[in-house]
């Protein structure tokens with residue numbers, strides 16, 4: 001078995017720096033100890049020895065594809081079927097992000113994976129929102145939710161999901177995402193769901209250009225009207241797509257370590273993030289699945305410094321640009337968060 005790629009520990013400055021995390025999945029954020037507690041409480045029979053929870057959850061370096069990576073995350077589905085579980089894991093995801101110095105979080109999740117006849121999708125989303133609101137009240141981290149439709153789900157399930165998400169905007173749902181097996185299921189299957197979400201005022205982001213090529217990024221932007229792209233790293237394969245992203249200022253939600261773990265890039269050194277950024281395409285830096293990938297935003301920023309030589313000023317500029325591309329509806333809050341980023345620059349010049 002090869003050794004897993006684990007990003008370096010962040011410097012104190014990067015840990016303290018006010019940051020955004022706008023691409024992070026609830027399923028990849030569950031603390032192993034919380035998983036075991038909830039499994040025991042709900043009498044969920046685990047298909048593995050509880051002492052091995054850590055290795056079941058986290059990358060070990062043997063993953064080669066997005067599907068293998070997603071199988072690590074799927075372990076969590078066994079416990080996320082009631083209000084307490086979704087409330088608590090959402091709250092803890094926000095608490096952990098806060099500890100990493102994140103001031104703005106857009107957590108995302110596919111609630112159709114958690115619903116049961118007794119616990120419908122709407123209740124799933126409301127449980128997550130309640131957990132995020134509690135974390136926001138306690139820690140001051142501003143939290144919003146992106147509802148994700150899964151590519152392998154029935155298209156009508158995702159249309160219904162988009163409609164439910166659109167009805168909960170006043171409680172903190174800000175966006176709609178298409179996630180899951182990109183190579184196996186084309187986004188065109190879910191055009192109706194994305195259109196419904198857009199009509200209901202949600203921001204649109206689509207996982208594309210991760211497990212399949214640049215053409216998927218182009219489709220997401222030109223046909224689905226995506227304002228942001230999840231990953232989009234394979235945009236580097238097409239000058240036409242890079243020009244489109246630059247011209248329309250579509251932000252790429254970059255998750256460097258996750259891209260190594262899913263085999264999207266052969267190594268961190270070969271990640272095209274700096275080339276894309278230097279080309280004039282807006283990027284954000286995120287952790288995707290912090291528990292699964294053993295990383296946080298500050299670790300990812302450390303990679304930008306150490307592997308790509310990007311200075312602190314650039315990392316702060318990325319935070320400001322990210323805030324411009326968040327799906328946050330309240331301009332006043334956006335302005336307040338931007339001033340937090342800028343204040344830090346004044347206090348701690350690099």
Ligand SMILES: [Zn+2]
Pocket residue numbers: 023025179207230288
């Ligand atoms: Zn993702």
